[in-house]
Amino acid sequence: MNNIYLISDVPGYPPQISRLLSMMNYARYTTLEAVKNLSVHELDFLLDAESNSIGALLLHFAAVEYAYQVETFEKRELNEEEMSIWGAAIHLGEEGREKIKGNDLSYYVTKLNEVRERSYDLFKTVNDDWLDQQEEFWHNKQANHYFMWFHVLEDEINHRGQIRMVRKRLHS
Template structure:
C-alpha cells in the first residue's frame, strides 16, 4: 500500500497510545528540513532569537513524544504536500559548489560545524 492511501486513523495511530505516529514522524522530517534550511541556506547562526521564534512554530514536530500529540487529523495528501519542502533544499544544493559543504559556522553551544555535518545530523 502506498503512503498516499493511508487513512487519517492510520497516520495518527500511536502504538500502545504512547509512540510517535506516522503523521508525527512525517511532520518531524519537515520541521527538521525547515530548520536546517534556515540555518544553512538562509545562513542564520545559533543561538539567535529569530531562530528560536522560528523553532517555536515547529516545536511539537521537533520534540515529538507528548509535545507531538497535537499533530493529528491530517490526511496523507497534507503530509505529502508538506514534504515538498525538500524540493527547496535540492534546488539549493544543485546551485552550490562542493566547497560549501565544508564552510563552517557557529553551531549549538557555540561549537563550530560545517554544512556537511549539519545536513548529516539532520538525517538522524
C-alpha cells in the same frame, strides 16, 4: 526518481551536492514507500502514551529539513512565527501528540515536497566548497554543512525505522 539507486550527478548541481541530494532523494523514496496508502487512523495511531505517530514523524522530517535550511543557508534560528508552524513537529512528544493529528497522507506528502523543493532551490545557490564550511554546532562543537545535511538524512532514516515498526504493530 527514475535513477533512485544511483548516487550520482543531479543536473543543475555540483558533484558533491548532487551526491548528497541523491542520498536524500533515496531516503525520501523509501520513506514514502513505507507510508504508502496509510489512512488517517493509521497515521495517527500511537503505540502507547509516550510514542509518536507516523504522521508526526513525517511532519518532523519536513520540520527538521526546514530548520536546517534556515540554520545553514540563512544563518539564523527559527523565529517565533516559524516555531508556531514547525515547533510541535520539531519537538514531537506531548506537543506533537496534541497538535499533529487528523491529517491525511497527502497533507504530509505535500509538506515534505514543499520543503524539499525549497532545499533544491537553496542548494542551487551554493557550490561544493560550501559543504566544507564549518561553524559551531551541537554542544559547542565544530561541524561542516556536509555533516549538518547528512544529519537531516540520518534523522529521516532513523525515524523511518520507527515508522516501519509502528506500521507492523498496527495490524498485529
